[in-house]
Amino acid sequence: MNICVIGSGYVGLVTGACFAEFGVQVCCADNDAEKVARLQQGEVPIYEPGLDEIVDRNLRQGRLSFTTDTADAVRHSLVVFIAVPTPPLPDGSTDLSAVESVAREIGRTMDGYKVIVTKSTVPVGTGDKVRGWVAEELRRTGRVAGFSVASNPEFLREGAALGDFMRPDRVVIGADDEQATAILKDLYRPLYLIETPVVITDLRTAELTKYAANAFLATKISFINEVANLCERVGADVHAIARAMGLDRRIGPKFLHAGPGFGGSCFPKDTRSIAHFARHSGDAFEIVEAVVRVNARQRERMVDKVVDALDGDLRDRTLGILGLAFKPETDDMREAPSVDIIEALIERGAHIRAYDPQAMPHAVKLLPQIVPCQDAYEACEGADGLVIITEWNQFRMLDLNRAKELLRHPVIVDLRNIYDPGAMRAAGFRYVCVGR
Numbered sequence: 202m203n204i205c206v207i208g209s210g211y212v213g214l215v216t217g218a219c220f221a222e223f224g225v226q227v228c229c230a231d232n233d234a235e236k237v238a239r240l241q242q243g244e245v246p247i248y249e250p251g252l253d254e255i256v257d258r259n260l261r262q263g264r265l266s267f268t269t270d271t272a273d274a275v276r277h278s279l280v281v282f283i284a285v286p287t288p289p290l291p292d293g294s295t296d297l298s299a300v301e302s303v304a305r306e307i308g309r310t311m312d313g314y315k316v317i318v319t320k321s322t323v324p325v326g327t328g329d330k331v332r333g334w335v336a337e338e339l340r341r342t343g344r345v346a347g348f349s350v351a352s353n354p355e356f357l358r359e360g361a362a363l364g365d366f367m368r369p370d371r372v373v374i375g376a377d378d379e380q381a382t383a384i385l386k387d388l389y390r391p392l393y394l395i396e397t398p399v400v401i402t403d404l405r406t407a408e409l410t411k412y413a414a415n416a417f418l419a420t421k422i423s424f425i426n427e428v429a430n431l432c433e434r435v436g437a438d439v440h441a442i443a444r445a446m447g448l449d450r451r452i453g454p455k456f457l458h459a460g461p462g463f464g465g466s467c468f469p470k471d472t473r474s475i476a477h478f479a480r481h482s483g484d485a486f487e488i489v490e491a492v493v494r495v496n497a498r499q500r501e502r503m504v505d506k507v508v509d510a511l512d513g514d515l516r517d518r519t520l521g522i523l524g525l526a527f528k529p530e531t532d533d534m535r536e537a538p539s540v541d542i543i544e545a546l547i548e549r550g551a552h553i554r555a556y557d558p559q560a561m562p563h564a565v566k567l568l569p570q571i572v573p574c575q576d577a578y579e580a581c582e583g584a585d586g587l588v589i590i591t592e593w594n595q596f597r598m599l600d601l602n603r604a605k606e607l608l609r610h611p612v613i614v615d616l617r618n619i620y621d622p623g624a625m626r627a628a629g630f631r632y633v634c635v636g637r
């Protein structure tokens with residue numbers, strides 16, 4: 202089967218490379234000519250563990266290609282995936298302009314039956330809009346071609362994207378006609394063989410499923426952060442509570458880690474989007490609206506923690522920061538808690554020395570005031586305190602004696618609870634963490 206994926210970012214590139222790995226003929230299209238030129242050379246422009254290998258292999262074996270010519274990619278494909286960005290607008294709604302422009306281009310150029318699939322996360326009803334945009338362009342250009350529109354939301358996690366794509370918890374296929382469903386089931390057949398559950402449903406249900414899942418996960422995070430804040434007021438330990446809660450199989454241990462709150466390219470925008478379209482449907486989604494507020498306040502609380510740890514005054518104090526990406530194992534800085542936290546610290550007078558294993562090139566553009574460091578220890582040099590914002594594995598076993606020698610004051614603010622409070626205090630640190 203020939204397919205194309207329009208948009209070669211975190212989702213599109215992983216989707217294209219993984220389908221190629223299953224033996225499908227895949228063309229990835231993107232309107233960023235520089236990105237396409239790099240990809241054609243086998244150079245992967247993002248950090249995603251294992252992705253460069255499968256891109257390189259499938260490129261060399263001729264199953265994967267890259268182009269800026271979307272029209273050509275569409276003409277040669279039975280299935281066309283749309284994996285372009287759907288960023289938030291200031292009111293929380295979703296900017297569908299990239300989806301619209303791709304849908305119109307498909308309509309202008311398709312020359313036979315296509316299954317047009319939104320993999321981008323899109324508000325309920327977008328599939329119907331895509332159908333309308335494609336039909337309008339067909340009419341306008343005086344051509345007749347059959348097509349189906351389907352929704353196949355993506356649940357991969359950055360940093361673990363290949364495993365999530367190839368061994369997903371489930372695949373969701375939403376379509377309003379049987380032909381599209383049959384073609385997509387056939388495309389995902391390699392996953393049936395490893396017995397991946399496939400949820401077949403209608404278009405709108407599939408679209409909403411993605412938001413419901415992300416909103417629920419975000420709720421777990423904001424919930425445990427509220428528990429952590431309560432722990433701090435009453436003298437309890439959120440770590441033990443999260444463990445005890447998580448051992449209950451009805452709750453499960455994941456997404457119960459207290460910290461600076463969620464960030465990244467999905468949870469912040471998807472929670473705001475579902476809250477927005479719920480209100481437009483006639484009623485507020487109260488829980489999600491609270492989750493969004495709690496998450497914003499959590500970042501402010503983290504700033505207060507750092508200020509308190511430095512005795513209330515950051516003027517001309519230097520802070521070492523470890524971890525800037527929104528989570529470990531990615532270079533993605535979109536809506537990373539580190540950005541808001543660092544900007545607030547700088548506003549209060551702090552100087553920042555920072556290190557992240559992968560995100561430095563993006564981080565220095567977003568935070569030009571920081572001093573970029575080569576490793577964790579360089580970030581400690583001469584700092585009045587160290588703040589751990591993202592829990593990369595390499596920060597879990599720091600040489601604490603070396604860190605203490607390099608720091609001007611032995612202060613560690615651990616926003617991810619990766620160290621044991623008792624052990625840190627015994628090691629001579631003023632140690633501040635979250636909810637313990």
Ligand SMILES: NC(=O)c1ccc[n+]([C@@H]2O[C@H](COP(=O)([O-])OP(=O)(O)OC[C@H]3O[C@@H](n4cnc5c(N)ncnc54)[C@H](O)[C@@H]3O)[C@@H](O)[C@H]2O)c1
Pocket residue numbers: 207208209210211212213230231232233236271284285286287299302303320321322323355356357358359466467
């Ligand atoms: N990143 C994730 O972890 C994740 C997970 C699940 C779902 N999603 C959803 O998938 C979608 C894409 O997210 P992403 O993180 O891959 O975005 P991204 O920004 O990494 O990639 C998008 C790509 O689309 C290209 N593009 C933009 N407009 C285009 C156009 N008109 N024609 C061709 N190419 C175009 C961009 O150049 C870019 O390479 C979003 O809707 C997002 O919510 C993302």
